[in-house]
Amino acid sequence: MSQLLKIRGLKIEGRSDETWNPIINGVDLDLNKGEVLGLIGESGAGKSTIGLAAMGYTRDGVRISDGSVEFEGVDLVTASAAVKRGLLGSRIAYVAQSAAASFNPAHRIIDQHTEAPTQHNVSSKADSEADGMELYRRLRLPNPNEIGFRYPHQVSGGQLQRAMTAMAMSCRPDLIIFDEPTTALDVTTQIEVLAAIRDIVEQFDTAAIYITHDLAVVAQMADKIKVLLRGDEVEEADTRTMLSAPTEDYTKSLWAVRSFERPAKPAINVKATPIVSVQGVTAAYGKVDVLHDVSFDIHEGRTVAVVGESGSGKSTTARCITGLLPPRIGHIEFEGVQMPLDYRKRDKMQLRQAQMIYQMADTALNPRKTIGETIGRPVEFYMGLTGKEKRKRVEALLDEIELEPSQYIDRLPSELSGGQKQRIGIARALAAEPKFIICDEVTSALDQLVAEGILKLLAKLQDELGLSYMFITHDLATVRAISDEVVVMKDGVVVEQGPKLDMFQPPHHPYTDLLLSSVPEMDPDWLSNLLESRGVDNIGDAAVDKM
């Protein structure tokens, strides 16, 4: 096998406040023709930066300060812009994380597909259009002859992601950089895209760098894996060795995250009044019903995970419980007492009962308020504490979420990391001293290690304070880790509910089965086996449609 890409001593710096700080501290990388390398690490590890540098490209405010990136002997670091433009698109292509954002909204998909071949004089527009349709067919896009003539906003996220893979293939490049191509997708859609990418990379013997933070995904895609930590290489090995026998402690800790699981709790006392009871709720946005007769109970000290793909009505259910979206039919009970449907009609005591923690801690915290002010507000509003007492309570809450009060109380949200911000979100919810907290995808924007810390904190708080959680998530690993009961939703309907142990044991509802079997596992043969068991034509969309 001949060497395609050779990176030596790559150092990259980023500018902040007029000084250049190192992002990548000297990384080597080798890739042969037709080989797939997985780059993994937490956010901030420099995965995407290396991926882009492999194309000789850096984003604004970032520069390559040292080292070489040789693509077939051409050093992309020193090459002129014109030489690089000749290689980009035609020999080296890029597949971005969000296809929805990376397709130009102003042009049809096929016109963007044919742009690289025509601009690089690889083929004519007509030939490239025909080839595009052929690629769409191979990637199993519906209506391959027609879908390209739509605008990006008229096509779903999973389909766009495949169209983007086709676009990267348009010039039959030797190397494709995949930058988290499935992170934004639901598990069932992810399978299709993964299978499509793997097929096409194998068919055309394309080399690829596959960037992801999901170990199970990389296990399916890569021949070898390189682990990164804060701009340094931790270790590199072929996939099977890396999965079965990682040598470095950091890699082992990454591998271990998925093993966190709470011990099962005793069965629920059926006679006890549930903390929250959702009873026959049907709710609509405008005239369209998005929830249909949803009912479930949440008991004291338990965690109910609400699972489903995006658009299945998980967050809408939460909005009904909190009264942000009054249900059209049905009602909500807290400890056996029926609540006013509209939050504006609930009094302070009733409002206190249901607190929320949000997915994006970034946007859920007021950037101009210090941590002390953010947590102090509900302390004052609900508990009526002011002055010294309020400060004492805020400090106690910070202690509870394991952040040193004296260090953090006067900071602004921008001075915190993602995981710390999420902890502040938890403290704010605790400030109302609720019995029940809704956690809306609280870990999905976080790295696995950080997410695990948040899950452990929530578990600890539940044990200490007897809290009940409604845990909205699309990540079944999280469900396995933290939940006691599971509610599976699809298209606004509860398709299955019950104790976690039962849910993870067959027989399942076919949709639950599809969800469960779509979660990537660390076994490198998992995807192949799964596709075989489902039958090649029966993946994703097709499987969902059948039900």
Add this chain to the structure above:
Amino acid sequence: MSGLLKIIIQRLFLGLITLLVVSVIIFTAVNLLPGDFAQAILGQGATEEAVAAIREQLGLDQHPVQRYFQWLAGALQGDLGTPMSQALFKSFAGTNTGESDVTVLSQIGPRFANTMFLAAVTAAIAVPLSIFLGILTALYRNSAFDRAMNVFTLSSISSPEFFLAYILILFLAVLNPIFPSLSNIFEGMAFGDRLEKTMLPALTLTLVVTAHMMRMTRAAIINLLASPYIEMARLKGLSPMRVIVKHALPNALAPIINVVALNLAYLITGVVIVEVVFVYPGIGQLFVDSVKIRDIPVVQACCLIFAAAYILLNLTADILSIISNPRLRHPK
């Protein structure tokens, strides 16, 4: 597309209401001004009898509300009335009273045509120029060229219009006699002559309106340069020019179109000073004179034309913005 038609009809209807409100405001405002046509035309030495006689002839002795509705009734039938100055002149010359063949429409018509001609010539130069410069400054952002263009357009927009006009006259008419410094165009003039005589005022106005449009084009494009699809276009190995023209510009059109529309409206309504400097027979000069002598029918008509220009240009801008957005053009 039926949605678009509905928007257009809705907006036109709202536009009509706006015009009605404008006419009430203008009528009231002119009536609030001290003095009226009779006093203005007769001067300080006028006897009370003479003033009263003219008032009676022109109907100025009637109640303002009554006069407004008389005017409105006429306007709805397409008759914007007779300029008071003309009516008075006719009555002195002995030909009938009040009635006249010179109507407001016939007086404003040719003037308005001249104004539109000047605006069109200016727009034909300024709009392509500023968008082109906007693209170039975005492409070479923060370069010496970018800075020089910004300094130049900002200085020209910050200078008084008459000053720019005299500078252009100095360089393009006096030192290098390329264009005539007087724009005394008249009806029946050949298009080429007319264009030549219009060049200096058009260039002056171009200097005035270019800065807004160029800077908006530049800002709208640069705003998009950080978006993922621009990065994607760059990673396809496209040339920087193609990235901007093909990938950034189509998505930046909405704000650019709106600024262009605002500037065109300015060209129709606000060019009195340039008209005066070049003796260009446009509508602005007529408007100012009519306000001076409180000639209400002419003032009303001018204001309605100005308001209509704003409404129509903004409507056009909105429609073009919608058409330039594929999300609205091709719903799911």
